[in-house]
Amino acid sequence: MNLDLTTLDAYCREAGVDGYLVDADGEDATQRYLSGFDAPDPYVTLYVRDGVAEGEGGSTHLLVSALEYGRAAEESRGDSVERGSAYDAQRLVEEYGQHEGSDRAVAAFCRAHGVESVAMPERAPLGPAEGLREQDIDVTVDRDDRVERVRAVKTETEIAHIREAQKANERAMARAEELLREATVEEGVLHHDGEPLTSERVRTEIEIALLHDGCALDETIVACGADAADPHDRGSGPLRADEPIIVDIFPRSKSTGYFADMTRTFCVGTPTDRAREWYDLTLAAQEAALDAIEAGVSGSEVHGAVCDVYEDAGLPTLRADDAAETGFIHTTGHGVGLDIHEYPRLSTQDNELEAGMVVTVEPGLYDPAVGGVRIEDLVVVREDGVENLTDYPKQFDIDV
Amino acid sequence: MNLDLTTLDAYCREAGVDGYLVDADGEDATQRYLSGFDAPDPYVTLYVRDGVAEGEGGSTHLLVSALEYGRAAEESRGDSVERGSAYDAQRLVEEYGQHEGSDRAVAAFCRAHGVESVAMPERAPLGPAEGLREQDIDVTVDRDDRVERVRAVKTETEIAHIREAQKANERAMARAEELLREATVEEGVLHHDGEPLTSERVRTEIEIALLHDGCALDETIVACGADAADPHDRGSGPLRADEPIIVDIFPRSKSTGYFADMTRTFCVGTPTDRAREWYDLTLAAQEAALDAIEAGVSGSEVHGAVCDVYEDAGLPTLRADDAAETGFIHTTGHGVGLDIHEYPRLSTQDNELEAGMVVTVEPGLYDPAVGGVRIEDLVVVREDGVENLTDYPKQFDIDV
Secondary structure, three states, X not given: OOOOOHHXXXXXXXXXXXXXXXXXXXXXXXXXXXXXXXXXXXXXXXXXXXXXXXXXXXXXXEEEOHHHHHHHHHHOOOOEEEEHHHHOHHHHHHHHOHHHHHHXXXXXXXXXXXXXXXXXXXXXXXXXXHHHHHOOOEEEEEOOXXXXXXXXXXXXXXXXXXXXXXXXXXXXXXXXXXXXXXXXXXXXXXXXXXXXXXXXXXXXXXXXXXXXXXXXOOOOEEEEHHHHHOOOOOOOOEOEOOOEEEEEEXXXXXXXXXXXXXXXEEEEOOOOHHHHHHHHHHHHHHHHHHHHOOOOOEHHHHHHXXXXXXXXXXXXXXXXXOOOOOEEXXXXXXXXXXXXXXXXXXXXXXXXXXXXXXXXXXXXXXXXXXXXXXXXXXXXXXXXXXXXXXXXXXXXXXXX | OOOOOHHHHHHHHHHOOOEEEEEEOOOOHHHHHHHOOOOOOOEEEEEEOOOOOOOOOOEEEEEEOHHHHHHHHHHOOOOEEEEHHHHOHHHHHHHHOHHHHXXXXXXXXXXXXXXXXXXXXXXXXXXXXHHXXXXXXXXXXXXXXXXXXXXXXXXXXXXXXXXXXXHHHHHHHHHHHHHHHHOEEEOOEEEEOOEEOEHHHHHHHHHHHHHHOXXXXXXXXXXXXXXXXOOOOOOOOEOEOOOEEEEEEOOEEOOOOOEOOEEEEEEEOOOOHHHHHHHXXXXXXXXXXXXXXXXXXXXXXXXXXXXXXXXXXXXXXXXOOOOOOOEEOOOOEEXXXXXXXXXXXXXXXXOEOOOOEEEEEOOEEEEOOOEEEEOEEEEEEEOOEEEEOOOOOOOOEEOO
């Protein structure tokens, strides 16, 4: 995949820096995006802006450990891959200690590419940044994370990667729903294979389905009752009939690194009137958000559409009361890509949506006395609306 | 688990700071250790040193999002848990923008605990650190990562967590070995269930075994032939007879967060004389390293013992030539805990081993013409030697 780094290049020029430096491991989405590489320990990627090397366009260079050198040379999208020995790193570490030795090697690597000043991302590591300054490389903090902004607008190749992860997600959700449908109820508790059906059991089956589909496992949420009333509780113990069960799955493709994200809420048996009302309201809130999304709209308008639905129904939201502990107590959505939570946000913030962004739309309601309800789709922002990447029914009731 | 933060407290006093501030998500080992909490988005943990609040000892405080508040209050080891609304974060963000608004809220949180100056870890985020300085909180970089040093020496509870993850690791390794033992050979390629047995298939079976044991899956290495000659290649495609197959598994317990780590090398059929010689040398090198470990010894002495064995046999090492691309091209080992790679290192660095540290001992040899061989055990450093946490045979040959 070829990256369009025009925006990053323009930012470097505007910020008056020669390059953009990333020091992180391959789990870091910006590192993976710029380097096209993935390694478990930190390595350095340097984008050199257009014109810094006379007569040459922008270029990307990696500095990796001996251990990663062969693989990086083969797999990364760097115009060059170098290792510490090219800058005498081992001797520098022996002479100046681990940190200063490494800072000196990275500074030499920058200078070798004509770079005397760099910007680094908002969450770049503090020690190496200050160390570079001590080696007279000027370091600017890019607090708005320009690479995250660049990453936010996906190419069709990236969207295809996300769509593929979402298909795996749907197969895993189907496996979870199958377990719930097969369950019997004994004294209010779901049973399967003669044993209580637990959050843990459903989660394991989801994760096995994802593994077979080549997806890595972050945490999965299968939460019922009071557990489900806490949006980040992963859930534990036996699942109960007549209570909403939130299933939230966010797998990452092992081969491409891209995430998907989807939530459904089920109720085996008969939901209370309140739970059913909440489910229907949440469906309406999601519909309002999906209707509001198109290129040019602000994320805050989409979030506002959801808050309006809930507030009109007399329910608390964080927008109305930032200390609310029940009701709609999170944001409406977030970007999804090489990170599970990335720019833009569908929140009170003014993030302008652009065509090609991929975002979740996930309104929900929470109260320990009722439980939790959340419905989440993954969509692409298009010029005139959304393309929904999610193809999974929204069916609350499961008959016993 | 109660933490002994005497060393951290002494460091703060010595560095002349009122506290130690961590801004990271729960995947970050230092964050998880200090906060006793795990959340997918960044949050702030502040250790306030002894005496900063008059008449009070050291204490730990968390600042989390509304979304994590309930769970943090219940699960974390913080003496207090607060959320942004206590510092008017939403209004500050509206008035000053996302970054400065958040910096102001964190600075107010520090001041509320009497803290005007903090140290932050080597890899703390640059933007928030500079933002705190702009709010007149003095920030010092702790380049030697004192919390990582504190984490390096494990309590017996932590060792029990690692031992448990290691048991799961052994069951997963047994599953991998079982597949290799059941394999038949057709035209030099291993077969199982009538199909070629691939790296991917073995990896999936390992990962399923770990899932059933409550372990999360980081990458697993199942590599054969030239793949295995690159120590970080995860391996792909059909496994072949008569070639060394490296299986390196490093699971993390989902409940405790602690890792284990183990590698075995197998050969189904008849290894070449060279591969067998390498295996025996690597066993001898590991034995030499295990013999060298005890409290008070430097990691560099242990690494030296391994290099001596290889160099005496005429094989290249990175110690002898830092541009070596074949032979022993990594370090001898690393600490294991809440991080898979942590302090101390068994390398050319002078890291003094202390009783209670948990380290890997993993010599290996690599050459695309031969393949790769690595044998890795996980051990506890004790006063007078090692306690080996690994109970798995070192058996190279598997008969067909």
